[in-house]
Amino acid sequence: MAFEGDPRHLTSEQIQEFLDRQLTREEEASVQEHLSACPHCQGELEGWKLLFSDLGSLPELDPGRVFHQEIMGQAPVLAPERTPGRRAARKARKLAEAHIPHGSIQDYLENLLPPQPAARVEAHLASCDSCQSRVQEWQALLGAFPRLGHFAPKPGFAERVMAQVMVPAPVPVRAGGLSSIPGRALNWVRGVLPQTRHGWAVVGGMASAPTITVVTLVYLLFSRPLLTPGNFVSYLLWKGSSFLDVAAGTVSSLVTESGTLLRLVTFLEPVTQSPLLMGLGGLVFSLFSAGALWVLYRNLIATPPDDRYARARV
Amino acid sequence: MEDKELALWAAKGREMAFRELLGRYERPLFSLVYRMVRDRTLAEDLAQEAFIRAFNAISTYKPRYKFSSWIFKIANNHTIDYLRKRKLDTVSIDGSPHARNPEEEAQTRLVVESNEEAPDRYVESKELGGQIEEAIGRLRPEYRAAVLLRHVEGYTYEEIADIMDLPLGTVKTYLHRARGELKALLAHVDS
Numbered sequence: 109m110a111f112e113g114d115p116r117h118l119t120s121e122q123i124q125e126f127l128d129r130q131l132t133r134e135e136e137a138s139v140q141e142h143l144s145a146c147p148h149c150q151g152e153l154e155g156w157k158l159l160f161s162d163l164g165s166l167p168e169l170d171p172g173r174v175f176h177q178e179i180m181g182q183a184p185v186l187a188p189e190r191t192p193g194r195r196a197a198r199k200a201r202k203l204a205e206a207h208i209p210h211g212s213i214q215d216y217l218e219n220l221l222p223p224q225p226a227a228r229v230e231a232h233l234a235s236c237d238s239c240q241s242r243v244q245e246w247q248a249l250l251g252a253f254p255r256l257g258h259f260a261p262k263p264g265f266a267e268r269v270m271a272q273v274m275v276p277a278p279v280p281v282r283a284g285g286l287s288s289i290p291g292r293a294l295n296w297v298r299g300v301l302p303q304t305r306h307g308w309a310v311v312g313g314m315a316s317a318p319t320i321t322v323v324t325l326v327y328l329l330f331s332r333p334l335l336t337p338g339n340f341v342s343y344l345l346w347k348g349s350s351f352l353d354v355a356a357g358t359v360s361s362l363v364t365e366s367g368t369l370l371r372l373v374t375f376l377e378p379v380t381q382s383p384l385l386m387g388l389g390g391l392v393f394s395l396f397s398a399g400a401l402w403v404l405y406r407n408l409i410a411t412p413p414d415d416r417y418a419r420a421r422v
Numbered sequence: 423m424e425d426k427e428l429a430l431w432a433a434k435g436r437e438m439a440f441r442e443l444l445g446r447y448e449r450p451l452f453s454l455v456y457r458m459v460r461d462r463t464l465a466e467d468l469a470q471e472a473f474i475r476a477f478n479a480i481s482t483y484k485p486r487y488k489f490s491s492w493i494f495k496i497a498n499n500h501t502i503d504y505l506r507k508r509k510l511d512t513v514s515i516d517g518s519p520h521a522r523n524p525e526e527e528a529q530t531r532l533v534v535e536s537n538e539e540a541p542d543r544y545v546e547s548k549e550l551g552g553q554i555e556e557a558i559g560r561l562r563p564e565y566r567a568a569v570l571l572r573h574v575e576g577y578t579y580e581e582i583a584d585i586m587d588l589p590l591g592t593v594k595t596y597l598h599r600a601r602g603e604l605k606a607l608l609a610h611v612d613s
Binding site: 210211214220245246249250252253254255256257258259260261262265266268269270272273274275276277 | 433434435437440441444445448449450452453456465466469470473474477478481552554555558569570573574579594597598601602604605608609
């Protein structure tokens with residue numbers, strides 16, 4: 109043990125710490141060993157003991173009310189903590205008890221939950237033993253259902269049913285060939301025609317809107333006294349031919365100025381002069397148009413509206 | 423051949439198409455009705471009537487809908503109508519219709535004892551005697567139908583809503599409650 113000042117004696121700090129029981133066991137043993145052999149330090153110790161004893165017997169003094177008020181006036185007193193209200197307590201209780209509802213567990217096990225709620229359920233399950241055991245219970249129940257099979261009615265069930273079914277008279281089917289074409293065409297027309305009021309409304313709307321527009325325009329034109337249909341047709345022919353002249357001039361100038369177009373026209377010239385090729389082109393174009401119309405029909409008209417099969421209750 | 427095509431052929435008067443459809447749906451339809459009424463003879467009668475109604479109205483079937491949903495709808499409506507009518511007309515041996523829970527229903531159930539068991543009853547007790555069958559039998563008819571359509575026939579919630587003529591939310595509620603009751607009933611049995 110190192111001693112400050114006179115290395116042969118204990119320092120005052122060591123003696124005070126000894127009396128305050130602040131030394132470690134080893135230090136305390138060392139001090140006691142020294143004290144037992146050192147009369148000087150024993151005297152010092154007795155002096156410190158008296159002081160400690162006097163300090164311990166000092167009476168408590170009353171600082172007075174003013175002192176208390178002054179201290180409290182400057183103290184940074186915090187606002188008193190509120191006790192939680194009923195709503196807050198209920199919310200906290202709900203949070204603590206926020207287990208997965210039974211409905212969500214069922215939906216989760218049936219893969220009916222959207223991705224985010226399913227992820228929340230999985231995250232909760234990873235940390236909640238109670239919900240895990242509930243999920244296992246539900247799994248056990250859902251696992252029991254596949255064992256439920258089908259039962260068979262008694263033999264002869266089909267015969268008893270068929271005996272009371274009024275089988276409609278079979279529709280005669282003609283042999284193949286040209287004779288069946290009108291029938292098939294009729295069936296096709298029946299299939300294409302709208303089968304619901306919704307479909308007829310759409311077709312009616314699509315057909316009537318341009319018709320009404322054209323009729324209105326014709327009426328407005330020919331309601332003028334000086335304009336007759338003959339005059340109007342002559343006017344249209346005149347304007348049409350002049351428009352075609354201008355268009356042909358523009359196209360020919362474009363063709364002669366553009367090398368690519370010229371080559372294209374040269375390539376297509378034999379095609380435009382062959383009636384067979386022109387006819388084929390027209391046929392392809394017609395088929396394409398018919399296909400496009402059919403697609404439009406299937407998507408706009410033939411798509412069933414969201415009405416349930418109300419006639420199923422028979 | 424798909425059900426829809428068969429139905430179209432049947433509508434044109436092809437008997438073989440009827441027989442094929444009957445063969446396909448005989449067991450599923452009978453099973454649904456049997457589990458609903460828990461009486462073999464009665465179930466055969468009701469299933470037979472449902473088939474006859476459906477086949478005689480085959481021309482009203484629209485191929486844009488699933489044939490199985492259409493025919494199950496007819497059978498389910500017929501069975502539920504029968505059960506409702508029976509509930510109004512007679513005293514149920516299955517317990518009071520006013521029972522608020524399965525326990526009360528069990529307490530008010532009439533006990534019919536017989537030393538000799540009828541052959542049909544014997545078959546039924548074997549077929550529907552399992553714990554889960556017993557538990558399903560104690561559900562309300564609507565809950566029973568929803569559970570059977572979902573878990574035996576494998577229909578989606580939307581299809582069940584179509585078959586039972588109910589909003590989707592109601593079907594969900596029915597299924598949740600029905601399974602909750604089944605869970606409670608089976609837990610009671612286990613304990």
